[in-house]
Amino acid sequence: MPSAQPLSPFFVGLDADGTGSHPASTAVTGLAGADLVSGDRLARSVRQAENAGLTFVSFADALLPAVPGSPASARLDAVTRAAFVSRTTTAIGLVPQVPTTYPEPFHVAAQLASLDIATAGRAGWVPSVTRDAETADAYGRSVVSDLEREARDVVQVVRYLWDSWEDDAVVRDVATGRYLDRSRVHYVDFEGKSFSVKGPLITPRPPQGQLVVLASDGDIAPAPGHGGADLGSTAEQLVDVALVRGSDVAAARAGAVSARERSPRVGLDIEVVLDAGGRTGTDRLAELDAGSPPASRTPWGTGALRHVGSAASLVALLTELATPGPDGRRPVDGVRLLPAVLDVDLPVLARDVLPALRAARLTAAPRPGATLRDALGLPRPANRYDVRVA
Numbered sequence: 001m002p003s004a005q006p007l008s009p010f011f012v013g014l015d016a017d018g019t020g021s022h023p024a025s026t027a028v029t030g031l032a033g034a035d036l037v038s039g040d041r042l043a044r045s046v047r048q049a050e051n052a053g054l055t056f057v058s059f060a061d062a063l064l065p066a067v068p069g070s071p072a073s074a075r076l077d078a079v080t081r082a083a084f085v086s087r088t089t090t091a092i093g094l095v096p097q098v099p100t101t102y103p104e105p106f107h108v109a110a111q112l113a114s115l116d117i118a119t120a121g122r123a124g125w126v127p128s129v130t131r132d133a134e135t136a137d138a139y140g141r142s143v144v145s146d147l148e149r150e151a152r153d154v155v156q157v158v159r160y161l162w163d164s165w166e167d168d169a170v171v172r173d174v175a176t177g178r179y180l181d182r183s184r185v186h187y188v189d190f191e192g193k194s195f196s197v198k199g200p201l202i203t204p205r206p207p208q209g210q211l212v213v214l215a216s217d218g219d220i221a222p223a224p225g226h227g228g229a230d231l232g233s234t235a236e237q238l239v240d241v242a243l244v245r246g247s248d249v250a251a252a253r254a255g256a257v258s259a260r261e262r263s264p265r266v267g268l269d270i271e272v273v274l275d276a277g278g279r280t281g282t283d284r285l286a287e288l289d290a291g292s293p294p295a296s297r298t299p300w301g302t303g304a305l306r307h308v309g310s311a312a313s314l315v316a317l318l319t320e321l322a323t324p325g326p327d328g329r330r331p332v333d334g335v336r337l338l339p340a341v342l343d344v345d346l347p348v349l350a351r352d353v354l355p356a357l358r359a360a361r362l363t364a365a366p367r368p369g370a371t372l373r374d375a376l377g378l379p380r381p382a383n384r385y386d387v388r389v390a
Contacts, residue, residue, distance in 0.1 A: 008265065008377025010322040010363045011055040011334030012354065013095070014346070016045050018060070018075065021271060022300050022340040024291040029343055037076050039084055045342060046085045049092060052350035053358060053365030055375050056093030058126055058214070058336065063099060063135045079111050086119040091365065093372035095124035095214060100154035101147060102130060102139040106197055108154065109161035116206035121371030124212035124241075127155050127220060144194070148219070153192035155213060155220050155238045160188040162210050163383045164200035186385045209380045212372050214241040214267070214336075217259045240378055241265040243336060245304045249320065252305055253331045265376055268321065268332045269304035273340040274311055274348045281308040288340060304338060311352035318353070322362040334376075 018036065019025040026036065035041060049057050059082060062075030078096035086094060094115070098108055116123040129147040130136075136143045144150050169184035188199035213220075220238050242263035246252035256266045273281040273288075285308055289300060307314050321331050339345035357363045366375040373380055382389040 007324065007328075007330065008333055009055075009375065010330065010357075011265075011267065011376055012053075012318070012357065012363055013056040013058060013093070013267065013334065013336040014049050014054050014349070015336060015338045016042075016049060016057040016059060016342060016346075017078075019343065020341040020345070021302065021338040022273075022288045024288045024300075025341040027291050028288065028341055042081055043085050043088045045346065046089060046092065046094075048346055048350055050089050052346075052354045053363070054092060054349075054354065055334065055363075055366055056095050056122075056124060056372060058095040058124075059097060061097045061099060061128070063102070063130065063138060079115055082123065083115055083118055086115070086122070089119075089122075090368040091122070091370065093122045093124055093212070093366065093375060094119055095126055095212070095372075097126040097128050099130045099135075100127045100151040101144050102135055102141055105154045105157050105195065106161065106199075106201070109158040109201055110203055112158070112211055113162060113201060113203045113206045116208055116211050117203070120369070121207035121373070123206070123208070124214055124372050125158075126214050127151060128215075129219060146193070149193060151220055152238065153190075153195070155215075156236065157188065157190040157192065157197050159210060159213075159236075159238070160190060160384070161197065161199055161201040162206055163385055164188055165203075165205045166383050166386050167205055167209070170204050184386075205383065208371050208373050209383065210240075212240045212376060212378065213238065214243055215239045216269075217242040217244045217255060217263075217266075237263070239263045241267050241333075241376065243267050243269050244332070245269050245302070247303075248305065249317075249331070252321075256332045264378065265333045267334045267336050269302070269336050269338060270317075271300075271302060271304050271306040271338045271340065272314065272345050272349075273306075273308045274314065274345050275309060276344050276348050281310070284344070285340065300340075302338065311348050311356075314353055315356045318357060319360065319362060322357075 019029045046057055059078040061078040082094040082096040112125050129151050133143050164186050166184035169181050171178050171181055185200050188197060190197040242259035244252060244255035244259050246255050252268050259266045273285045275281050307317055324330050
């Protein structure tokens with residue numbers, strides 16, 4: 001077990017995708033398909049999250065067209081949505097989900113680097129795996145069988161590509177017409193099991209050096225063997241924030257202990273159904289479960305810890321998670337909240353939960369001009385190709 005480190009800021013993120021994490025959330029809001037993908041609605045929700053002092057918002061991705069007759073399936077590309085709100089926000093982190101299974105890794109690296117530039121260093125990435133054959137057909141590829149290996153290779157080569165330009169590779173010397181120091185741009189020469197990437201990237205190194213990678217614990221694991229030539233340790237850290245789940249606090253603590261061996265930060269996913277609009281969270285959840293589409297008429301659950309009840313009891317739970325134990329460590333370094341219905345639960349979080357946490361000095365709103373790494377207490381990594389770094 002690594003020794004305890006100085007406490008980083010306790011972060012509170014929010015999944016701001018669609019209308020909420022419950023499958024019946026769209027029916028409750030009554031929004032049509034066009035409203036679900038409205039830029040105005042997206043910008044309004046993210047600004048509300050930023051004004052509330054949330055550390056970051058995440059967006060899920062959708063690789064297939066919307067299902068006819070299912071408004072809840074309407075989505076736009078996650079990176080596009082994050083880029084759209086990058087100019088309407090100044091402090092909150094923007095963390096899109098981008099799959100690792102079928103998109104080209106080079107394009108993923110370029111998209112995310114461009115997003116970090118657009119946000120001035122506030123971008124993150126949730127890499128995910130794709131398990132359905134329909135997506136493989138949409139990409140014109142055969143089904144990937146070893147999803148874990150593919151995900152690991154993609155995250156690894158994307159990190160190499162972000163480093164393929166050293167920080168001072170761009171010269172921009174107008175007088176001499178010299179705009180690039182070619183000695184500071186590098187081929188990555190990655191050879192994986194199912195793809196190879198030569199590099200370098202077509203964009204300079206992102207402002208954060210490396211975007212913050214958040215992933216469900218266990219999805220992206222260190223490689224058991226070498227993935228390419230002269231590309232660093234086989235045990236290279238691939239994930240900056242491991243997102244763990246658990247049916248109760250004890251299970252979440254156990255998951256966090258294991259995740260800390262592989263990631264410098266550990267966050268806990270929490271489903272949230274708050275008392276709101278004169279109704280209890282229990283009544284709201286019963287209504288949502290009863291209104292789920294017949295095809296998904298199963299008890300709602302993502303495997304995450306669930307809070308159903310008042311804002312005060314959620315504050316108590318978060319206070320417990322943010323309070324260091326006898327070893328000087330918190331159970332987790334932060335949380336990502338998964339609201340059942342975004343338009344209902346987010347206003348309660350903004351009014352009653354985040355202010356209470358700040359008043360207790362348990363969390364702090366991200367500062368305009370700071371990067372997502374700053375907000376999470378993560379250092380800016382050195383470039384692996386810079387021979388000047390000892």
